[in-house]
Each structure stands twice: as structure tokens, then as C-alpha cells.
Amino acid sequence: MVQNTPYTYTNGLVNLEEGHISREIFVNEAIYQQEQEQVFTRAWLFVGHESQIPQPGDYFNSCMGEESVILCRDRAGEIHVFLNSCRHRGMKVCRYDAGNTPVFTCPYHGWSFATDGKLVGVPFFKEAYHEQLDKSQWGLIEVAQLYNYKGMIWATWDPTAPPFPEYLGEFSLFLDLCIDAWDGREGCTKVLGGVQKWLIPCNWKFPAENFSGDSYHNISHRSVDMVGIGPGGTGRRDRRELNMSRRLHVSFPERGHQTGVYVLPKDELPPASYQESSIVAEYFRHCEAERHRRKKEWGRLIGSPGEIFPSTALLPRQPRSIAVWHPRGPHQTEVWRWYLVDQDAPQEVQDYLRAYYMRYSGPGGMTEQDDMENWNYAHAASRGTIARRYPYNYAQGLGYEVRDFSYQGLPIPGVVTDLTESKSSEDNLRNFYRRWAAFMDAKSWDELTTWRQGAQSDKGSNLRLAYGNTANGNT
Ligand code: FES
Ligand code: FE
CATH class of the missing domain: 3.90.380.10 (Naphthalene 1,2-dioxygenase Alpha Subunit; Chain A, domain 1)
Incomplete structure (x- = not known):
């Protein structure tokens, strides 16, 4: 019914x-708090349009509910949506509305992430981390699913959606x-x-x-x-x-x-x-x-x-x-x-x-x-x-x-x-x-x-x- x-x-x-x-x-x-958990982490949300990021390295700073996210096109031309929060201590790695970049460099301590989300630069990696930080585990957080519908980019955090x-x-x-x-x-x-x-x-x-x-x-x-x-x-x-x-x-x-x-x-x-x-x-x-x-x-x-x-x-x-x-x-x-x-x-x-x-x-x-x-x-x-x-x-x-x-x-x-x-x-x-x-x-x-x-x-x-x-x- x-x-x-x-x-x-x-x-x-x-x-x-x-x-x-x-x-x-x-x-x-x-x-309101329950709504953030129940609705906004599970539903599909509109993030942006592919015409906003036509070239490799282009990005557009967007939101999914309260979360700041980066819509970007990597060097190979693939579209991604990442949580705009550094894996080290949470700083926004991108603070511009839109632009083009080879990497997102965190302004706090300098970790850098490629446009495919991989962690590619860590200051004092040899000296302070003794080369023991597994960079492959500390890339930007990516949405669980992304869909390009006739140029509209949609995403959800829920892999079961x-x-x-x-x-x-x-x-x-x-x-x-x-x-x-x-x-x-x-x-x-x-x-x-x-x-x-x-x-x-x-x-x-x-x-x-x-x-x-x-x-x-x-x-x-x-x-x-x-x-x-x-x-x-x-x-x-x-x-x-x-x-x-x-x-x-x-x-x-x-x-x-x-x-x-x-x-x-x-x-x-x-x-x-x-x-x-x-x-x-x-x-x-x-x-x-x-x-x-x-x-x-x-x-x-x-x-x-x-x-x-x-x-x-x-x-x-x-x-x-x-x-x-x-x-x-x-x-x-x-x-x-x-x-x-x-x-x-x-x-x-x-x-x-x-x-x-x-x-x-x-x-x-x-x-x-x-x-x-x-x-x-x-x-x-x-x-x-x-x-x-x-x-x-x-x-x-x-x-x-x-x-x-x-x-x-x-x-x-x-x-x-x-x-x-x-x-x-x-x-x-x-x-x-x-x-x-x-x-x-x-x-x-x-x-x-x-x-x-x-x-x-x-x-x-x-x-x-x-x-x-x-x-x-x-x-
Ligand atoms: Fe980004 Fe420390 S918060 S490098
Ligand atoms: Fe009206």
C-alpha cells in the first residue's frame, strides 16, 4: 500500500x-544528526557536471551533505570523487573552488596526493617515518560508487546502494x-x-x-x-x-x-x-x-x-x-x-x-x-x-x-x-x-x-x- x-x-x-x-x-x-547518518551517507547525491572538469588535472570542490569532496579528473582522464580531508590530520587538501593541478598538497604538513587519490609525497619519509609508512594505505578516501549520467556526476558513500x-x-x-x-x-x-x-x-x-x-x-x-x-x-x-x-x-x-x-x-x-x-x-x-x-x-x-x-x-x-x-x-x-x-x-x-x-x-x-x-x-x-x-x-x-x-x-x-x-x-x-x-x-x-x-x-x-x-x- x-x-x-x-x-x-x-x-x-x-x-x-x-x-x-x-x-x-x-x-x-x-x-538532524541521525539524518546525516541514515540519509546522506546512503543516498546517491549529485556532485557536479563533467563539463566543469574537461581536462586531466581539472578539479571542482563540491559537497556531499556536510562532507567536502573533490570532483576531479586524473591524468588518465578518469573521473573521481574524494573526501577533501587529509589522511594525516584531516586538513582540507583543496581549498579552491575549482582549478587544475598535478597534485593536491596539504597545507598543514605537506602530504601530497595525486589526482587519482594516491599518496605520492610525504615530507621526511626517510628520516621521520624510516620508510615504514605504507603509502598505498593512506590515499584519499574515495566514494563507494560513482556514476556519470549524461555528464552529471552522481556518487554515494554506500557500497550496498x-x-x-x-x-x-x-x-x-x-x-x-x-x-x-x-x-x-x-x-x-x-x-x-x-x-x-x-x-x-x-x-x-x-x-x-x-x-x-x-x-x-x-x-x-x-x-x-x-x-x-x-x-x-x-x-x-x-x-x-x-x-x-x-x-x-x-x-x-x-x-x-x-x-x-x-x-x-x-x-x-x-x-x-x-x-x-x-x-x-x-x-x-x-x-x-x-x-x-x-x-x-x-x-x-x-x-x-x-x-x-x-x-x-x-x-x-x-x-x-x-x-x-x-x-x-x-x-x-x-x-x-x-x-x-x-x-x-x-x-x-x-x-x-x-x-x-x-x-x-x-x-x-x-x-x-x-x-x-x-x-x-x-x-x-x-x-x-x-x-x-x-x-x-x-x-x-x-x-x-x-x-x-x-x-x-x-x-x-x-x-x-x-x-x-x-x-x-x-x-x-x-x-x-x-x-x-x-x-x-x-x-x-x-x-x-x-x-x-x-x-x-x-x-x-x-x-x-x-x-x-x-x-x-x-x-
Ligand atoms: Fe595534511 Fe598533516 S594534516 S599533512
Ligand atoms: Fe516558488
Whole structure:
């Protein structure tokens, strides 16, 4: 059963049958520490993009949860992710954001590590260590598994975690809307400019649940819509291709990933919305038509924000970007934001998108500021002794999710809520916390996998069907 998960996490702190979640999971120090162990050491986390390290010796200083890690390419061209902590006394061996180096030399006592992680230099190796230090045992700590998904580098510390494609499952359909080129070619994207990084005073799960599909907070962005900073200069929610589509939430209870998506009617080409310059408009018109041709019926999908469990958010429609919510204690989150562009996009398109991304997203972007205001104040107002006695409400749309949804011949995988009529649902948010609770309770990946299989075999059994007892959308 999807709703009646056995994982309610420690005396019902996460109660998904009624849609109540305790504020403690956002503000409690002990729960935060447990979360680091149970979630962040076991899940697959996004580390960076291979376009950030194109040459041997290139590195990018990244994070996995609280851990500082180095994403680098060794002399042979192989990609690695290492813990950025010297094996001698823990000093960061790399303190720059990015660069190129033959070795990482620790600034404390001078041990040096090659870009394949091997310990290659130890001061006074002969005199002080009498050549008895076994250097082969003291290289940099490397992640247990690494996966290059169309240029995105993912990693996990857990050797027992399923391989990344299995962890991702059918959600690849939605990740591809973000990472494939705009004309539908596989991969072929690169990071545009640097990575935006900023701190916000709230728990990391506030942005994670919001990007999972908080379709209820339109009021927060009302001023942005009125200003009309959308790609067409006409606001961002009145674009024709979105108005004529089905608007869905899609979630995968067995994995914890979820997203919004729009589905165009059959044989409908999305009209391009970009009109600021003729080159930009022509580029996107051409790409939309090509994407439709390459992806065939799947070209009818138009991406909307989503979340890969636990902490990687996707924005597959312009602004096309990836966000990671790095926890920095229960009361603070460090946000990192990568912006993507087609590798071979004309300079005019890249310049246009750079300006658009900056005014729309990130710490200075008009839209993101609205969201941060909400998360920061909500967190602060939930920390008090009285406030934390009262749970949040996640009951919206409870029981109205469906399996086996299709729209005009296009079958949508996962669990779906059709928002075209119901306008909003907290189904995707519940899905995020269902998986979070499973991670917090499960002792091993074996247990997480067993639960996943159980969720799959209970396909739709406890779901009340919407729209006159049919699982299909109006066709
Ligand atoms: Fe790195 Fe001592 S801490 S060499
Ligand atoms: Fe928002």
C-alpha cells in the first residue's frame, strides 16, 4: 500500500495516513544528526557536471551533505570523487573552488596526493617515518560508487546502494527533460558560468519539499507574475503551451523522487515563447520542433520542477538548472545552483539565458527571493517550545492519487495526480517524506529495497481513484 507505509519514523513523527508531520524533524538537533547518518551517507547525491572538469588535472570542490569532496579528473582522464580531508590530520587538501593541478598538497604538513587519490609525497619519509609508512594505505578516501549520467556526476558513500540507474528508475524520463539538449539530443549540455552558492536560515527539507511539487504557493509569486519576467515577457504562468496541457504531479513511492509535468495534447507542437531577439526565438523554435521529432510521443512532455531524493532539485524548463540543498545544521542550508545550456548553443542564446537566469533565479533572482522569504520565516516560527508541539498539515489531495494514468494515449509512469481540475495536491510532498521516513527507519539498503519491492507489488491497492473511478485522464 502506498499510503500505509510501515515506516512512520519514531512514534509517528511522520504520519502520512492523516497527513501530519511533526515540526521536530525540521528543528531537532538529534534528528538532524541521525539524518546525516541514515540519509546522506546512503543516498546517491549529485556532485557536479563533467563539463566543469574537461581536462586531466581539472578539479571542482563540491559537497556531499556536510562532507567536502573533490570532483576531479586524473591524468588518465578518469573521473573521481574524494573526501577533501587529509589522511594525516584531516586538513582540507583543496581549498579552491575549482582549478587544475598535478597534485593536491596539504597545507598543514605537506602530504601530497595525486589526482587519482594516491599518496605520492610525504615530507621526511626517510628520516621521520624510516620508510615504514605504507603509502598505498593512506590515499584519499574515495566514494563507494560513482556514476556519470549524461555528464552529471552522481556518487554515494554506500557500497550496498543500488546502482544509480536503478536508484533513478523510471524517473530518468523526467531527469532527461533537464539534462538532454533542448532539441532532444542525449546529454549535450554544459554548465553555464559558475555555480551560485548562498546560505539560507532554514532546514534543508523546506526547499526540498517545495521543489518536490508545492503547487499551492502561487500566491507567493504573484508580484513576479505581474511584473512579467517570464521568457516571453508576458509572465510565466500564462504561456499558451502550458494552458493547453494537462498539468500533473508524478511521484515514485518506491524511490522518493517526484516532479510536476505538463503533457501536451496529441500531435500538438509547443509554440516557442522566446521573443526577445530573432536569433534566440529562432533557436528555440527550431529546437522545439527537433525535440518533438526525436522524442516522438515523449516530446509531448514539458518539464516542471522536481526532486531526486533526497537533496537534488531539477528545473527542466528554462531556467534549466540543478539545485542542491546542502544541510548545514538543522537551522541552515547552503544552496548550490548549476545553470545548464546546450553545448553548441549560439553565443546570443547563452548571453540571453545568462541574463534571464540571473534575474529569475538564485539569491538575486526575483522568483527565488519569494520562496526563501517563506522558508526562512516558517523555520524561525517553528523553533519555539510551543510551536514545535504542533504538526504541519500535508493532507491536501490525500487519497486522490492514481496509478496507470494516461492522457490521449500517452501512459505516464508512477503515481499521478491530475492538477488540471484539482489545482493543487500535496501528494509529491508526502512522497518525499515517505521515503525520508523509510531511510530514517531502515537499518540497511536491503530493508529499503524490500520496502521498495513491497510498494511496487501493492500497485494502486489503497488509492482512491479520482474522476469517476477511472485511472485515465479525460481523453
Ligand atoms: Fe595534511 Fe598533516 S594534516 S599533512
Ligand atoms: Fe516558488
